[in-house]
Amino acid sequence: MRDLDISEVAARTGVAASTLRFYEEKGLIASIGRRGLKRLFDPSVLERLALVSLGRAAGFSLEEIAQMFAADGRAKIDRDLLAVKADELEQTIRRLIALRQGLRHAAICPARSHMECPSFRRLLRAAADGALPPAANGVAKKKAKKRPKRA
Amino acid sequence: MRDLDISEVAARTGVAASTLRFYEEKGLIASIGRRGLKRLFDPSVLERLALVSLGRAAGFSLEEIAQMFAADGRAKIDRDLLAVKADELEQTIRRLIALRQGLRHAAICPARSHMECPSFRRLLRAAADGALPPAANGVAKKKAKKRPKRA
DNA sequence: CTGCAAGTTCAAGTCGACTTGAGGTCAAGG
DNA sequence: CCTTGACCTCAAGTCGACTTGAACTTGCAG
Numbered sequence: 001m002r003d004l005d006i007s008e009v010a011a012r013t014g015v016a017a018s019t020l021r022f023y024e025e026k027g028l029i030a031s032i033g034r035r036g037l038k039r040l041f042d043p044s045v046l047e048r049l050a051l052v053s054l055g056r057a058a059g060f061s062l063e064e065i066a067q068m069f070a071a072d073g074r075a076k077i078d079r080d081l082l083a084v085k086a087d088e089l090e091q092t093i094r095r096l097i098a099l100r101q102g103l104r105h106a107a108i109c110p111a112r113s114h115m116e117c118p119s120f121r122r123l124l125r126a127a128a129d130g131a132l133p134p135a136a137n138g139v140a141k142k143k144a145k146k147r148p149k150r151a
Numbered sequence: 152m153r154d155l156d157i158s159e160v161a162a163r164t165g166v167a168a169s170t171l172r173f174y175e176e177k178g179l180i181a182s183i184g185r186r187g188l189k190r191l192f193d194p195s196v197l198e199r200l201a202l203v204s205l206g207r208a209a210g211f212s213l214e215e216i217a218q219m220f221a222a223d224g225r226a227k228i229d230r231d232l233l234a235v236k237a238d239e240l241e242q243t244i245r246r247l248i249a250l251r252q253g254l255r256h257a258a259i260c261p262a263r264s265h266m267e268c269p270s271f272r273r274l275l276r277a278a279a280d281g282a283l284p285p286a287a288n289g290v291a292k293k294k295a296k297k298r299p300k301r302a
Numbered sequence: 303c304t305g306c307a308a309g310t311t312c313a314a315g316t317c318g319a320c321t322t323g324a325g326g327t328c329a330a331g332g
Numbered sequence: 333c334c335t336t337g338a339c340c341t342c343a344a345g346t347c348g349a350c351t352t353g354a355a356c357t358t359g360c361a362g
Contacts, residue, residue: 016320019319019321021341022319022320036327037340038329050275057246057250057278062318062319079257082254086255086258089247099208099240104237106233107231107233108230114228115198127204127208128204157309158308158309170349170350172311173349186359188359
């Protein structure tokens with residue numbers, strides 16, 4: 001496969017060109033050269049981006065991800081770290097399950113007011129105790145932009 | 152129970168005073184009056200805050216939460232909306248579970264490089280397809296501040 | 303009566319991950 | 333050869349949820 005220019009990478013991964021530049025700046029990906037001014041990417045960048053996407057989904061920050069890559073050239077991912085993240089994820093999952101249960105119940109609860117529902121009050125107590133997940137901050141409105149063709 | 156001043160509310164809920172002012176400004180809570188300059192809160196604010204906390208954990212924005220309260224005076228929570236959130240949560244949970252599986256496997260995978268592991272590659276593919284959760288943005292470092300006494 | 307800790311207001315700053323805008327460059331098609 | 337549109341750089345802006353700082357005011361312990 002030929003080298004890819006930025007718009008091809010964007011099209012094939014669904015990652016905006018601006019984001020790709022940003023990632024390069026952060027050391028998450030690398031362009032293999034330029035044609036004139038324009039970046040050229042090796043096709044392997046696609047895999048790399050998948051890895052980034054995976055890392056993000058797993059709750060790693062861009063910086064953490066960059067460090068995994070930075071360790072040495074080849075994506076050297078610390079297995080212990082993975083296990084730790086998996087455990088964290090497990091915690092989160094448990095909490096979310098409890099929460100979902102609570103919500104479902106609240107949604108169909110016959111009590112006149114939620115406040116009269118013991119189940120809801122229990123959930124409330126849990127929330128007050130901080131036993132529920134912290135709730136992702138600063139999540140901007142997804143403006144449902146074009147999700148480009150999947151290659 | 153007597154009316155509470157802001158630091159009492161903060162102490163009993165673990166919500167910073169600055170946050171309480173912020174919440175009041177946003178219409179999420181209301182102070183019942185002032186002693187001099189100082190806000191006084193009715194004890195019911197504690198329950199209200201638990202509700203806010205619950206809403207946040209469930210993935211509602213402050214604005215959405217405010218609207219639930221705004222509908223009329225008494226916390227009028229739309230059951231359909233709850234159900235919707237519960238479903239979203241369900242989606243998220245499924246994805247997180249897949250992810251956790253993937254991470255766990257990757258953590259113990261015997262393949263020399265993760266790239267040589269079919270299971271890992273499958274996960275990667277899923278990530279590339281956007282089948283994984285979007286990963287909460289803008290989450291600032293929790294600096295492990297004092298979690299004050301639970302009343 | 304006085305001092306001061308604890309409250310107040312309002313504007314501005316922070317955090318992470320990007321996006322947007324202005325202004326510039328250049329490879330390729332007509 | 334010349335246009336043009338895809339790319340480029342760099343600075344600044346955005347989003348949500350708060351926090352922080354500066355400059356005041358005040359209830360109340362001593």
